[in-house]
Amino acid sequence: MSIVISGTGLYTPPHKISNDELVGAFNQYVTEFNQQNAQAIEAGELEALKPSSSEFITKASGIENRYVMTKEGILDTKKMMPLTPQRNNDEVSIQAEMAIGAAKQALEAANKKPEDIDLIIVACSYTQRAYPAIAIEVQQQLGCGGWAFDMLVACSSATFGIMNASNALEGGTAKSVLVISPEIASPQINYRDRDSHFIFGDVATAVVVEKEETATSEHAFRILAKKPMTSFSNNIRSNFGHLARHTPEEAFEGDKLFVQQGRKVFKEVLPMVSKLIDEQMSLAGIEKNDLKRLFLHQANINMNTFIAKKVLGRDPIGNDAPIILNEFANTASAGSIIAFHRFHDDMVKGDKGIICSFGAGYSAGCLIIEHI
Numbered sequence: 001m002s003i004v005i006s007g008t009g010l011y012t013p014p015h016k017i018s019n020d021e022l023v024g025a026f027n028q029y030v031t032e033f034n035q036q037n038a039q040a041i042e043a044g045e046l047e048a049l050k051p052s053s054s055e056f057i058t059k060a061s062g063i064e065n066r067y068v069m070t071k072e073g074i075l076d077t078k079k080m081m082p083l084t085p086q087r088n089n090d091e092v093s094i095q096a097e098m099a100i101g102a103a104k105q106a107l108e109a110a111n112k113k114p115e116d117i118d119l120i121i122v123a124c125s126y127t128q129r130a131y132p133a134i135a136i137e138v139q140q141q142l143g144c145g146g147w148a149f150d151m152l153v154a155c156s157s158a159t160f161g162i163m164n165a166s167n168a169l170e171g172g173t174a175k176s177v178l179v180i181s182p183e184i185a186s187p188q189i190n191y192r193d194r195d196s197h198f199i200f201g202d203v204a205t206a207v208v209v210e211k212e213e214t215a216t217s218e219h220a221f222r223i224l225a226k227k228p229m230t231s232f233s234n235n236i237r238s239n240f241g242h243l244a245r246h247t248p249e250e251a252f253e254g255d256k257l258f259v260q261q262g263r264k265v266f267k268e269v270l271p272m273v274s275k276l277i278d279e280q281m282s283l284a285g286i287e288k289n290d291l292k293r294l295f296l297h298q299a300n301i302n303m304n305t306f307i308a309k310k311v312l313g314r315d316p317i318g319n320d321a322p323i324i325l326n327e328f329a330n331t332a333s334a335g336s337i338i339a340f341h342r343f344h345d346d347m348v349k350g351d352k353g354i355i356c357s358f359g360a361g362y363s364a365g366c367l368i369i370e371h372i
């Protein structure tokens with residue numbers, strides 16, 4: 001049975017923050033902190049905080065901008081977190097709102113109506129609550145039938161979600177699936193941490209996955225191969241969870257937010273991902289020259305260039321391995337799907353590509369696709 005990705009959607013949040021704006025607020029915080037603690041710093045009891053720089057961020061990561069659902073609070077040195085108003089239970093939740101925005105576009109692109117969908121998978125790094133599932137709220141709001149569930153695999157959520165969708169279609173538990181990744185990543189950022197204050201942005205992506213025999217869209221991509229993998233690592237962690245209230249004095253400590261050993265991640269994830277892609281290409285009988293495009297996870301431009309070079313055996317040129325993280329920053333599992341959404345319109349029958357995610361867990365997901 002052939003399974004295809006037949007439509008994509010992208011919801012872009014309403015607010016933008018440039019590197020300069022973010023660094024301006026961070027450096028103001030650093031000045032205030034160092035002034036307030038001048039005596040302790042002078043006495044050698046406390047280390048002075050160092051300023052951040054836009055040049056460093058762009059050079060080290062490729063990020064120039066990010067979108068956020070709530071800008072208020074992020075640039076305020078007394079708050080340094082998004083102050084998202086709580087919504088009542090009878091209002092649509094913020095994450096469902098993002099998901100619905102992306103899902104409607106994906107449905108349109110796939111020539112599908114909500115009633116055609118009988119499985120919704122919300123696959124992302126964080127859900128704003130444990131239950132009821134965001135996916136079930138989206139199912140109700142869109143008017144879809146069938147069933148729905150949430151799943152979390154950090155940056156590989158979207159690719160693992162597509163693989164789960166494909167398995168459900170093959171197993172006969174669904175006929176048409178929406179996989180939605182509403183990544184509301186800004187609340188997990190420690191905006192007072194120089195190493196990571198610039199990394200994430202918010203966004204939502206959606207894809208329709210269905211059997212080839214039911215697909216009618218202009219751009220449908222057959223899944224030729226799919227492979228998920230995981231390998232435990234403490235190098236990227238976020239410890240926030242419902243058990244945090246058991247130690248209320250530590251409930252908002254830095255380890256409850258996103259923390260990573262960026263260099264180690266770089267060194268360990270690159271060979272892991274290169275091997276995964278290599279193996280999948282061999283299994284599928286795909287040569288490097290057969291590949292039209294690499295839709296890679298968007299965490300770091302230097303990582304993407306490294307992987308693209310390894311896979312293609314040469315420097316990537318033009319749109320070989322499109323980068324969107326300059327505009328969106330790291331959007332967790334949505335990154336490779338944004339690249340796919342933005343850069344597949346010029347692909348034609350027979351063109352092959354790879355969608356590959358990688359990140360916390362560690363986790364990595366590789367999909368080899370072909371335009372039908």
Ligand SMILES: CC(C)(COP(=O)(O)OP(=O)(O)OC[C@H]1O[C@@H](n2cnc3c(N)ncnc32)[C@H](O)[C@@H]1OP(=O)(O)O)[C@@H](O)C(=O)NCCC(=O)NCCS
Nearest residue numbers: 052053056060061155194195262263265266299300359360
């Ligand atoms: C986070 C990341 C961009 C940092 O880039 P890096 O090149 O590794 O930078 P380092 O942390 O080694 O720091 C290099 C120098 O810049 C400095 N620096 C760190 N943050 C800075 C900032 N915001 N502004 C200015 N300088 C900064 C460091 O202090 C260090 O200075 P030193 O050499 O004097 O000690 C990069 O490691 C990365 O993207 N890693 C992979 C992340 C990833 O894929 N994660 C998956 C998550 S989904």
